[in-house]
Amino acid sequence: MLNEYHRGRTPNPDILCNKHIKFNHLYHYAIGTLGADALATGHYARTSQEDEEVFLQHYTQQPRGLFRNRFEVRNAVKLLQGADCLKDQTFFLSQIPQDALKKTLFPLGELTKDYVKKIAAEAGFHHVLKRKESMGICFIGERNFEKFILEYLEPQPGNLVSIEDGRIMGTHKGWFLFTLGQRARIGGQRDAWFVVDKDITTGDVFVAPSTNHGALFRDTIRTDRVHWITEEPPAELVQNGMMECYFRFQHQMPLVSCTLTLNQDGSVWVRLATPVRAPTPGQFAVFYKSDECLGSGKIVRLGPSMYTLQQGNQQNLATSVSAETEYNLKPTT
Secondary structure, eight states, rough: OHHHTTTTTTHHHHHHHHHIIIIIIIHHHHIIIIISEEEEEEOOESSSSHHHHHOOOOOOOOOSSOOOTTOOOOOOOEEOOOOOOTTGGGGGGGTHHHHHHTTTOOOTTSSOOOHHHHHHHHHTHHHHSSOOOOOOOOTTTOOHHHHHHHHOOOOEEEEEEETTOOEEEEEOGGGGGGOOSEEEOTTTSOEEEEEEEEEETTTEEEEEEEOOOOGGGEEEEEEEOOTTSSSSOHHHHHHEEEEOOOOOOOTTTTOOEEEEEEOSSOEEEEEEEEEEOOOOOOEEEEEEEEEEEEEEEEEEEOOOOOOHHHHTOOOOOTTTTOOOOOOOOOOOO
């Protein structure tokens, strides 16, 4: 996570935790070491197989590759949205491996949270009902995010620069303390300014004087190699090279119609029907078709902003977060 921030990106620890911890290390420990038949979690999500089928699946190590053997007989399990659309958590499960999904139960998938609370109340678990919903990054805890980051990454002072006229509006302690779309607290400014881009080569953080400034909106992004829940890209995407589906990069944002274009390396270009505010490199583009979560890919490049296009200038002022450059920066100890 620290390396991603130092590269100017904004990671999603919840998705990465599910990918690397819960449905990798925990899953293999439960199945391989404890000898469990399956893993049950409290996520609000469903799968395309019945619970009884979970116990009939056998773990087999699958070969790595963009496309698997076309003659291999398999029974891929789909990841489906939970019945409670407001609490659906397929977004956070969009990087789950197929072998783990086949052996996972989601007991809450067909229930709403209100009904689960009713069950808890009838069972006498009133202390559970009083607990606040967990928010934020679990392994950071209650600590201030800026103080946490600065415990590991040395300050990298730079300027807060107006995207409109290049004026220096203030200074900051490090580009890694900002994410696109957030409010930039600038001393002496009556109006609110918002982060629209970053350049880690110069340390400049670009800001705009409106939460809906055109510099925040993009209609084209590129991902890294997409993780497809069923392990292969959808047949329509493979056959046509393009496919229409739905997109989101934040948990509860409305789904946006998009067109995917498949690249040879397994990455995709995403062309959105409507520009979205502050898509950010490092976050995940998650794709849906009807109630099925297809998978996700990390955002690694942004197309020109609406402001850039309106100005008739195809070259962004800041390019670092839009590029796929790897920086050999190590956090301090």
